[in-house]
Amino acid sequence: MNIDATIGTYLTTGALPELPADHFIAGAWTAPAANQRMETFDAGLGKPFHDFAAGNAEDVDRAVTSAHEAQAAWGRTKASARGAILSRAAALLREEAAWFAFVESLDSGKPLQEAEGDVAGAARAFEYYGGAADKIEGDTFPIGDAYLGYSEPEPVGVTAHIIPWNFPISTAARGIAPALAAGCTVVAKPAETTPLTMLMLGELLVRAGLPAGVCNVVTGTGADAGAALVSHPRVRHITFTGSVPTGQGVMQAASRHVASVVLELGGKSPLVVLADAALDQAADGVIGAIYENAGQVCSAGSRLIVERGAHDALLERVLARVAALRMGHGLRRSTLGPLNSEPHLQRVTAKVDAAKARGLAPIAGGSTAADPETGSGWFFEPTIFDDVPSDDPVVQDEIFGPVLAVQIAEDAEDATRLANCTDYALVAGIYTNNFSAAHRMARDIDAGQVFINEYFAGGIEVPFGGNRMSGFGREKGLAAMHNYLRVKSIAAKIG
Incomplete structure (x- = not known):
C-alpha cells in the first residue's frame, strides 16, 4: 500500500481502504450482539469517517469466555514458543508500520510522525517481552537439608486491558505484551474514540501465530462494555490507564472479585x-x-x-x-x-x-x-x-x-x-x-x-507508573511482568 497516496486520497475525497468494524473474539471478526454501532471521528476535520461495533455485557462475556477457555493451553505453552510469537508480532508490526501509523493518526488526531513513533515503540514492546518470556524463573528457599523449597511463577489468568485514547497502540502493547509473555490471556477494550488500531493489533497477533481466543478485543462505551469487563468474575487482573475517577471505579469493581489492578492515572508533572x-x-x-x-x-x-x-x-x-x-x-x-x-x-x-x-x-x-x-x-x-x-x-x-x-x-x-x-x-x-x-x-x-x-x-526497558493520585503499580520493564504472575511456593520434606 502506498501510504502517501492513501493519505492524499483521503484528504481530497474522504475515501479509505477497508477498516475493522466488528469485535475480534476467538480469533474471528464478530458482529455485536445487539447489532448496535458507533462512529469514530477524524479530529482534524471534526467529522466521522468510520463506524464500529458498540458492544455490551453479552459481547464482553463472549470475549472473556473465549479467553478463559484458551487460558489453560496458553499458560502451559512453552515460554520460548510464547516469546517467538511475540517476536513475530513485532516483525509484522514493523512491516505494516506505515498502515498502523496512518490509522493511529487518523483515529486519534495526533501528527503522523508521532503516530509513527508510537507504532515503533509498540513493536519494540513486543520484541522486548518476546525476549523476556523464557526468562521467568522461580526461587529456591534455604529451609534445611531435609527439605526442598522452591517457587513456581504462574500466569494469573484472564487479564482485562482498558486502553486510553491518547496513546492507543503503544499503551495496548505495553500491557498486552507482558501479559502474553507471562502466559495470560487478554480481553482488551479500547477507548470509544480510538478503537481501530487495537482491533488491527488483535488480528495481527493471530497472524503472528497467537492461538485463537488468547487475545480478544471488544469495542464500545465505557458504560456498556468497559464496566462489564472490569466487573466480570472471570477477570483476574485489570490494567487500566485513564482518569482518577474512572480508576477509582475500576478498583471498586475489581474488589468484588478480588482481582488485582494496575492503575496509571492522571498527572500534573x-x-x-x-x-x-x-x-x-x-x-x-x-x-x-x-x-x-x-x-x-x-x-x-x-x-x-x-x-x-x-x-x-x-x-x-x-x-x-x-x-x-x-x-x-x-x-x-x-x-x-x-x-x-x-x-x-x-x-x-x-x-x-x-x-x-x-x-x-x-x-x-x-x-x-x-x-x-x-x-x-x-x-x-x-x-x-x-x-x-x-x-x-x-x-x-x-x-x-x-x-x-x-x-x-x-x-x-x-x-x-x-x-x-x-x-x-x-x-x-x-x-x-x-x-x-x-x-x-x-x-x-x-x-x-x-x-x-x-x-x-x-x-x-524503564519501569513507568505513578504514586499518590497518579496511581500504583508499574508498567514497562521487567517490573511489568510481576503484574501478570502469581507465585506458588512448594515445600517438601525429603529426608
Whole structure:
C-alpha cells in the first residue's frame, strides 16, 4: 500500500481502504450482539469517517469466555514458543508500520510522525517481552537439608486491558505484551474514540501465530462494555490507564472479585529548570513535554518550574518555539494536532476560560482554533500562563491539553517544594548542569519516574507508573511482568 497516496486520497475525497468494524473474539471478526454501532471521528476535520461495533455485557462475556477457555493451553505453552510469537508480532508490526501509523493518526488526531513513533515503540514492546518470556524463573528457599523449597511463577489468568485514547497502540502493547509473555490471556477494550488500531493489533497477533481466543478485543462505551469487563468474575487482573475517577471505579469493581489492578492515572508533572541549565536544551524539552500530542499525555510536563534567574531567558526561548509550531491535520505532519474529541475540546476550553475569569492572562494562546487549511477540526492554541500561584487550579488540576503553567522558584530547594505541591506524582523532569543537585532533586521529588536533561528519556526497558493520585503499580520493564504472575511456593520434606 502506498501510504502517501492513501493519505492524499483521503484528504481530497474522504475515501479509505477497508477498516475493522466488528469485535475480534476467538480469533474471528464478530458482529455485536445487539447489532448496535458507533462512529469514530477524524479530529482534524471534526467529522466521522468510520463506524464500529458498540458492544455490551453479552459481547464482553463472549470475549472473556473465549479467553478463559484458551487460558489453560496458553499458560502451559512453552515460554520460548510464547516469546517467538511475540517476536513475530513485532516483525509484522514493523512491516505494516506505515498502515498502523496512518490509522493511529487518523483515529486519534495526533501528527503522523508521532503516530509513527508510537507504532515503533509498540513493536519494540513486543520484541522486548518476546525476549523476556523464557526468562521467568522461580526461587529456591534455604529451609534445611531435609527439605526442598522452591517457587513456581504462574500466569494469573484472564487479564482485562482498558486502553486510553491518547496513546492507543503503544499503551495496548505495553500491557498486552507482558501479559502474553507471562502466559495470560487478554480481553482488551479500547477507548470509544480510538478503537481501530487495537482491533488491527488483535488480528495481527493471530497472524503472528497467537492461538485463537488468547487475545480478544471488544469495542464500545465505557458504560456498556468497559464496566462489564472490569466487573466480570472471570477477570483476574485489570490494567487500566485513564482518569482518577474512572480508576477509582475500576478498583471498586475489581474488589468484588478480588482481582488485582494496575492503575496509571492522571498527572500534573513538573519540569524543573535551574539557572545553570543549558537553556536551549531546556526550552526544547519544555516544548516536547507539553505540546506532544497536543498536551494529551498523562506524563506531560504541564508545569514549568524555573529558577528566577533563568526565567526571562528561558521564557523568551520557549515563546519563540511556540510561535514556530505548525497547527494542522495530523496526516499533514503538523507539529501541533487537534484534541481528540469535541467534548474534550470543550473541557479544555472551559478550564482555560475559568482561569482567565480568575484574572490569569495567558502570555501565549488561550483560545480554540482550527486547521488553517480547512477551517475545521478540534484545535486549541498552545497556551502558557506565567507566574501562576501554587494553589490555582491551573497548577493543581490536570487540564490534559496544550496548556502550560509556569511557576517561579527561588532556588533548587524551593523548586523541589513546588514540584511536590500537587496531589499527583507521575513523572518529573530536571534540567541542570549540576550533577549533585539533579540527583538530590530526583531523590526528593515524589514521582514514579524522573527524567534528567531529557524529558521522556528512556524506553520500554524503564519501569513507568505513578504514586499518590497518579496511581500504583508499574508498567514497562521487567517490573511489568510481576503484574501478570502469581507465585506458588512448594515445600517438601525429603529426608
